[in-house]
Amino acid sequence: AQRVTQPEKLLSVFKGAPVELKCNYSYSGSPELFWYVQYSRQRLQLLLRHISRESIKGFTADLNKGETSFHLKKPFAQEEDSAMYYCALSGPRGFKTIFGAGTRLFVKA
Amino acid sequence: IAGITQAPTSQILAAGRRMTLRCTQDMRHNAMYWYRQDLGLGLRLIHYSNTAGTTGKGEVPDGYSVSRANTDDFPLTLASAVPSQTSVYFCASSDTEREAQYFGPGTRLTVL
Numbered sequence: 001a002q003r004v005t006q007p008e009k010l011l012s013v014f015k016g017a018p019v020e021l022k023c024n025y026s027y028s029g030s031p032e033l034f035w036y037v038q039y040s041r042q043r044l045q046l047l048l049r050h051i052s053r054e055s056i057k058g059f060t061a062d063l064n065k066g067e068t069s070f071h072l073k074k075p076f077a078q079e080e081d082s083a084m085y086y087c088a089l090s091g092p093r094g095f096k097t098i099f100g101a102g103t104r105l106f107v108k109a
Numbered sequence: 110i111a112g113i114t115q116a117p118t119s120q121i122l123a124a125g126r127r128m129t130l131r132c133t134q135d136m137r138h139n140a141m142y143w144y145r146q147d148l149g150l151g152l153r154l155i156h157y158s159n160t161a162g163t164t165g166k167g168e169v170p171d172g173y174s175v176s177r178a179n180t181d182d183f184p185l186t187l188a189s190a191v192p193s194q195t196s197v198y199f200c201a202s203s204d205t206e207r208e209a210q211y212f213g214p215g216t217r218l219t220v221l
Contacts, residue, residue, distance in 0.1 A: 009149065032207055044152075044199065044212040086151060090207050096167065097210065099144075101151035 002027050004089050006100035013077050014108050021072040021103045023061075023087030031089050033070040035061055036099075038084040047072075047085070057081070077107045112136065115200050115213035122190050122220050130185040130216050132200030140203045141183040142167075142210065143175060145196040152199065158183055159206060190220045 003026040013019050025031060035047040048056045050063040050070060061072045070087060084104050090097040113134040122128050134141065143155040144167075154167030158177040172194060174186045183202075187194055197217050201210040 006151075034209055036210075036212075043214045044201075046209045046211075049209055092207065095206065096154055096157060097142075097206070099152040101149065 002089065002091075002095075002098055004087050004098050004100040006085075006087055006103045008103045009101070010104045010106065012106045012108060015079055016076050019074050019077040019081070019105065019107075021085050021087075021105065023070045023072065023100060025068050025070065025087075025089050027068075027089055027091065029091055029095075031063075031091060033061075033063055034088040034090070034097075035059070035070075035072050036086045036088060038086070040083070044086065077105075079107045079109060081105060082107045113200060113202055113211050113213040115198075115216050117216060118214070119217040120219070122187075122218065124190055124192060124220055126190050128187045128190055128218070130187075130198055130200075130218070132183045132185070132213055133181050134183075134200075134202045134211070135181065136202060136204075136211065137180060138202035138204050138211070139180070140206050141177065142201045142203075143173070143183070143185045144199045144201065145169065145194075146199060146215070147196050155185065155198075190218075192220045194218065195220045 005024045033050040036044045037047045038044045086102045087100040116131045142157045144152040156175040158164045161180045200213040203210045
């Protein structure tokens with residue numbers, strides 16, 4: 001069955017520390033993977049997608065098909081990174097996007 | 110309108126009442142979605158529409174209905190609200206099913 005797993009509900013790090021938000025997926029085909037972010041009292045917005053292979057706000061994510069993972073990383077966390085992060089998977093026509101349960105990142109001063 | 114909007118922002122509703130949450134986008138996106146966001150459960154798809162005139166059921170469709178009379182609007186109706194429908198509801202749209210989704214600001218609904 002198709003599934004997106006974010007094993008950590010809450011991740012707390014100090015400012016300046018590296019951060020990694022984990023995402024594992026289960027999908028038999030060729031997935032499209034995304035990270036969305038939701039800052040306090042704001043709407044969800046796209047942070048990045050694997051196909052673009054870009055860095056947004058210092059975050060990167062690499063698709064590892066062998067480990068079926070798409071972890072989100074940032075070398076030096078900032079307080080403004082505190083937010084809810086969702087990993088999502090989509091597929092070909094007819095496949096509905098699946099979201100993980102989300103990880104709340106809290107960056108402490 | 111810029112992007113995707115939802116109305117109302119929040120609503121308190123008595124159980125048994127009918128309620129329609131509105132969603133409008135001006136990006137001419139083909140696909141639209143309704144999700145509910147609950148603590149610990151993430152986003153769950155309620156209903157979706159791949160194109161105007163078509164709709165489909167998501168993961169948690171019971172108690173909800175949608176319509177897609179045109180490209181821009183995708184209202185969600187609760188025919189007879191129950192307390193378990195207390196949630197934050199997000200509408201989203203995308204050009205195609207495979208593309209990134211754009212989200213509305215959400216509607217916080219409380220059913221008493």
